[in-house]
Amino acid sequence: MPSSVDMKAREQALNVFWSRFKLLIESILRGEEPTLEIPKRTLSNTIYDEARKLLLLGPQKLTRKLFDAHEARKFMQTILMAKIIYEALLNNEYPTIRDLYYRGKHTIVFRDHKGRIKEENTWDEQKESDSVIRDLEVFLGVLREEMLILSKEKGKVVGNMRIRSGDDIIDLSKMGHGAYAIEPTPDLIEFIDVDAEYVLVIEKDAVFQQLHRIGFWKKHRAILITSAGQPDRATRRFVRRLNEELKLPVYILTDADPYGWYIYSVFKIGSITLSYESERLATPTARFIGVSMTDIYGDSEKKKKPYLTDRERRHYIIKAKPADIKRAKELMNYKWFQTKQWIKEINIFLNKKSKLEIEALASKGLRFLSDKYIPEKIETKDWIE
Amino acid sequence: MPSSVDMKAREQALNVFWSRFKLLIESILRGEEPTLEIPKRTLSNTIYDEARKLLLLGPQKLTRKLFDAHEARKFMQTILMAKIIYEALLNNEYPTIRDLYYRGKHTIVFRDHKGRIKEENTWDEQKESDSVIRDLEVFLGVLREEMLILSKEKGKVVGNMRIRSGDDIIDLSKMGHGAYAIEPTPDLIEFIDVDAEYVLVIEKDAVFQQLHRIGFWKKHRAILITSAGQPDRATRRFVRRLNEELKLPVYILTDADPYGWYIYSVFKIGSITLSYESERLATPTARFIGVSMTDIYGDSEKKKKPYLTDRERRHYIIKAKPADIKRAKELMNYKWFQTKQWIKEINIFLNKKSKLEIEALASKGLRFLSDKYIPEKIETKDWIE
Numbered sequence: 001m002p003s004s005v006d007m008k009a010r011e012q013a014l015n016v017f018w019s020r021f022k023l024l025i026e027s028i029l030r031g032e033e034p035t036l037e038i039p040k041r042t043l044s045n046t047i048y049d050e051a052r053k054l055l056l057l058g059p060q061k062l063t064r065k066l067f068d069a070h071e072a073r074k075f076m077q078t079i080l081m082a083k084i085i086y087e088a089l090l091n092n093e094y095p096t097i098r099d100l101y102y103r104g105k106h107t108i109v110f111r112d113h114k115g116r117i118k119e120e121n122t123w124d125e126q127k128e129s130d131s132v133i134r135d136l137e138v139f140l141g142v143l144r145e146e147m148l149i150l151s152k153e154k155g156k157v158v159g160n161m162r163i164r165s166g167d168d169i170i171d172l173s174k175m176g177h178g179a180y181a182i183e184p185t186p187d188l189i190e191f192i193d194v195d196a197e198y199v200l201v202i203e204k205d206a207v208f209q210q211l212h213r214i215g216f217w218k219k220h221r222a223i224l225i226t227s228a229g230q231p232d233r234a235t236r237r238f239v240r241r242l243n244e245e246l247k248l249p250v251y252i253l254t255d256a257d258p259y260g261w262y263i264y265s266v267f268k269i270g271s272i273t274l275s276y277e278s279e280r281l282a283t284p285t286a287r288f289i290g291v292s293m294t295d296i297y298g299d300s301e302k303k304k305k306p307y308l309t310d311r312e313r314r315h316y317i318i319k320a321k322p323a324d325i326k327r328a329k330e331l332m333n334y335k336w337f338q339t340k341q342w343i344k345e346i347n348i349f350l351n352k353k354s355k356l357e358i359e360a361l362a363s364k365g366l367r368f369l370s371d372k373y374i375p376e377k378i379e380t381k382d383w384i385e
Numbered sequence: 386m387p388s389s390v391d392m393k394a395r396e397q398a399l400n401v402f403w404s405r406f407k408l409l410i411e412s413i414l415r416g417e418e419p420t421l422e423i424p425k426r427t428l429s430n431t432i433y434d435e436a437r438k439l440l441l442l443g444p445q446k447l448t449r450k451l452f453d454a455h456e457a458r459k460f461m462q463t464i465l466m467a468k469i470i471y472e473a474l475l476n477n478e479y480p481t482i483r484d485l486y487y488r489g490k491h492t493i494v495f496r497d498h499k500g501r502i503k504e505e506n507t508w509d510e511q512k513e514s515d516s517v518i519r520d521l522e523v524f525l526g527v528l529r530e531e532m533l534i535l536s537k538e539k540g541k542v543v544g545n546m547r548i549r550s551g552d553d554i555i556d557l558s559k560m561g562h563g564a565y566a567i568e569p570t571p572d573l574i575e576f577i578d579v580d581a582e583y584v585l586v587i588e589k590d591a592v593f594q595q596l597h598r599i600g601f602w603k604k605h606r607a608i609l610i611t612s613a614g615q616p617d618r619a620t621r622r623f624v625r626r627l628n629e630e631l632k633l634p635v636y637i638l639t640d641a642d643p644y645g646w647y648i649y650s651v652f653k654i655g656s657i658t659l660s661y662e663s664e665r666l667a668t669p670t671a672r673f674i675g676v677s678m679t680d681i682y683g684d685s686e687k688k689k690k691p692y693l694t695d696r697e698r699r700h701y702i703i704k705a706k707p708a709d710i711k712r713a714k715e716l717m718n719y720k721w722f723q724t725k726q727w728i729k730e731i732n733i734f735l736n737k738k739s740k741l742e743i744e745a746l747a748s749k750g751l752r753f754l755s756d757k758y759i760p761e762k763i764e765t766k767d768w769i770e
Contacts, residue, residue: 096592102745105700152589154613175553178566181565205538205539213479315491357487
């Protein structure tokens with residue numbers, strides 16, 4: 001039996017499908033040309049909202065018409081995907097986006113205007129079906145998770161909190177040496193009670209394992225989360241909900257390199273290609289706790305001493321690769337990296353051409369990381385907004 | 386406070402370090418040349434044990450001597466790493482292999498025999514420090530997990546069983562829509578009670594999510610595990626323990642391609658580069674449940690009908706890439722793939738040059754996968770040993 005939470009979610013999604021597509025059906029019955037108006041997911045319609053500090057979709061819309069030779073195929077794909085998802089919702093299915101691709105993949109045989117028999121595939125690559133799923137998300141204003149579409153999920157959490165997921169109550173402080181693997185539909189989680197002061201998100205799973213094992217979250221009253229690299233949607237949504245609903249500050253700990261900065265920026269601002277999700281998935285108040293370039297080299301302006309000695313720098317620092325340099329220069333073009341502190345960080349990086357892994361700090365002793373570095377950075381507010 | 390399980394594990398590992406390195410110290414005190422005898426981890430010393438159906442290290446050993454110009458560096462590295470791990474054990478640390486690399490990385494300044502000052506790095510790349518950790522594992526007969534060395538961990542599990550991990554008892558049947566993320570030291574897990582008939586290991590996390598969500602493990606009394614791709618050590622050890630200690634049969638479900646076959650073979654036989662772990666990590670009785678080539682095309686010899694219709698094959702099958710073909714031919718050279726059934730499978734693959742993803746079956750309806758395909762394959766013993 002599916003959980004009651006899932007049943008409710010299905011009903012809600014089905015209702016949205018109905019109310020939106022009813023309009024299309026009605027207009028067709030009135031003899032109008034079948035047309036869909038969908039918010040544009042293009043770069044030019046992706047706007048960085050300075051006030052809300054979020055990447056958002058702008059106001060532009062595209063009109064997808066069935067009787068337009070350029071749009072007919074896309075129109076067909078959109079309706080086909082809507083049908084497949086609608087049926088999956090009705091049938092208590094839990095498809096993945098890969099499933100949806102396969103479910104819709106077939107060859108349409110038709111006669112063209114000269115009577116010749118022709119063949120056309122509904123779609124050839126998953127890129128096409130994924131794109132239509134995204135169109136449906138923005139068209140319906142419903143995230144795919146709310147349509148019970150599942151996906152691979154890497155995020156893990158431990159901490160002093162209890163949640164309800166499905167029909168179970170789970171105590172995230174009783175996970176032993178393991179952790180709780182976050183579900184792909186984090187909106188269906190109910191927070192029951194939480195006793196924590198902040199959320200610490202760690203890029204690297206192995207560092208998460210270490211801090212968990214040493215009891216960091218107990219001692220410092222933290223909710224400990226790992227994204228295991230580039231965060232997936234569910235981990236981002238889970239973090240956002242902890243921040244928004246429980247008012248917990250969020251700190252993000254990554255390697256000191258442009259890849260780590262980008263992970264932070266995806267948590268905070270959203271991703272450029274999927275800006276329509278930011279409103280639900282991003283955490284605009286998330287703070288970059290480190291490892292920062294000034295942690296490595298100090299900051300004479302602020303009289304900040306580096307956390308590494310000369311000798312440690314010599315042994316731990318990794319030479320930046322050309323791809324890192326290129327990436328750093330790209331980041332500099334993003335408005336949300338054009339703050340005083342980030343410009344300083346990126347300039348130190350470009351100047352020193354050096355990066356550092358978080359493990360280099362752990363190698364100074366796990367207690368250095370857990371009892372000195374992280375608490376001190378938070379206490380002295382030595383983070384980047 | 387570290388858990389009592391961890392304290393005990395530390396003590397055991399420290400004892401092994403002592404008893405093994407005491408011999409070295411004693412021999413040095415007797416005035417003998419410092420020498421270590423370490424089982425060879427070379428391909429030529431990796432043997433497929435036909436009777437036990439395992440990849441194992443052979444009897445060859447190497448002798449690492451301090452006063453041999455070719456071996457001095459390796460000798461130094463081995464002792465350095467032993468010292469670092471020993472200290473980490475003493476200090477209640479939980480290093481990762483990346484940490485250990487950083488902890489030992491420094492420059493040794495010395496005078497050569499002509500009195501010139503020279504410099505040499507302990508190691509330059511993690512490859513070198515990792516190799517020495519492996520040498521210590523085989524030298525001491527202790528896996529790195531038993532030395533409380535942690536690592537990234539991808540494996541997840543749900544099912545009707547309770548375990549003790551650290552100081553907690555965890556009910557793996559009460560994980561809601563999420564799952565239990567297996568700890569990096571699965572030997573420290575205690576199985577408390579289990580009510581299941583078999584273990585189903587799924588290559589793909591997203592398919593695991595689907596089967597979990599639909600309640601597969603409740604209905605079919607299974608322990609459901611995902612390796613999320615190529616399995617890590619902890620997931621392999623966890624599966625092995627379920628098989629060995631609880632006598633549960635293990636079925637492995639992967640894509641129908643050489644990559645999936647290799648995942649199966651790592652679970653079953655061990656990996657070629659890390660054959661010394663197989664004795665603890667491999668599950669020689671693991672069964673490949675699918676997706677097999679005969680599931681796709683049928684088997685006239687056994688009068689087995691295919692699970693796919695002509696139409697489905699046309700839409701779902703993916704053309705094999707040259708890399709897939711190459712990999713399949715390599716697998717054919719491995720003794721453990723030289724069984725009648727595997728030769729048939731690989732030949733169909735090479736003949737049809739086709740592969741299939743497990744999601745293609747899920748797209749026939751999740752209930753097809755969960756209520757027909759998997760149960761039927763198990764019931765009719767339609768697996769490959």
